[in-house]
């Protein structure tokens with residue numbers, strides 16, 4: 418078995434509605450593979466088929482070398498699942514949640530206790546072991562859910578939006594743990610609508626939109642392929658959308674340095690391999706032509722720019738802590 422997960426023409430329909438439309442992808446052993454896309458893209462529908470919770474409508478899906486349609490039980494016992502919705506037992510303590518879950522995998526009591534202690538320590542939950550779950554913060558609950566998914570030492574850890582709803586600090590703590598698991602060689606499949614999360618954690622990813630795969634590759638490959646190395650952001654002083662002739666003047670000044678561009682309201686973003694050079698050139702030309710600019714900024718191009726280029730959508734996170742797709 419070459420791949421941990423292999424999907425071919427994988428499709429999920431709900432009645433006449435197609436949530437996942439003939440997607441192909443494969444996850445290698447030891448990698449962290451990402452499904453990145455906005456809400457409604459079909460990420461949860463895809464992972465629910467992978468962990469045998471929701472039947473495959475059509476196509477082929479192999480998980481750890483097993484056909485998930487015929488071997489759902491066996492495959493499931495080898496997976497660690499962190500579903501999108503919190504399904505801890507709120508009335509039990511942190512440790513009890515781990516022990517009860519261990520029971521589902523038929524771990525003997527001694528092994529279960531040892532495993533629970535290791536997990537409590539790994540997830541930084543030792544001090545909370547005897548706290549009742551309903552009193553925990555969202556971040557602690559998430560850490561417990563992830564820890565619980567490790568109880569059976571899974572062949573693949575599946576995480577559906579592991580940090581959605583967490584504050585930036587709690588999110589960072591989760592990322593640290595996931596990075597550690599990755600270094601230890603855990604195969605992971607992670608869905609997210611946070612671009613930063615995908616670029617921080619995923620070795621390879623697919624970008625999903627309306628049930629289809631728009632692109633796949635490593636974050637760096639996707640950025641290089643679609644937008645290039647740098648982004649020069651130019652803010653105009655106009656109150657309304659920038660006139661096309663103004664945009665064209667800048668693009669002409671950039672000439673062959675311009676790989677592609679996007680106009681967002683009163684901002685023009687130009688993608689290029691030679692950010693420093695282009696940035697200086699445009700600044701000078703704008704000054705000569707006496708075009709006032711609100712600002713001009715040079716930054717590395719990101720996955721976010723790739724998503725924008727592919728979909729024409731580009732959204733700001735409500736908390737202002739980095740942009741996200743919603």
Ligand SMILES: Nc1ncnc2c1ncn2[C@@H]1O[C@H](COP(=O)(O)OP(=O)(O)O)[C@@H](O)[C@H]1O
Pocket residue numbers: 431434436454455456457458459460461462463
């Ligand atoms: N049980 C269901 N019945 C009908 N439609 C569903 C069901 N589950 C999901 N959908 C629809 O499928 C699409 C994809 O949903 P989902 O897989 O949850 O996306 P994501 O996880 O990327 O946000 C959405 O339009 C959603 O409304």
Ligand SMILES: [Mg+2]
Pocket residue numbers: 460461462501577578
């Ligand atoms: Mg989802």
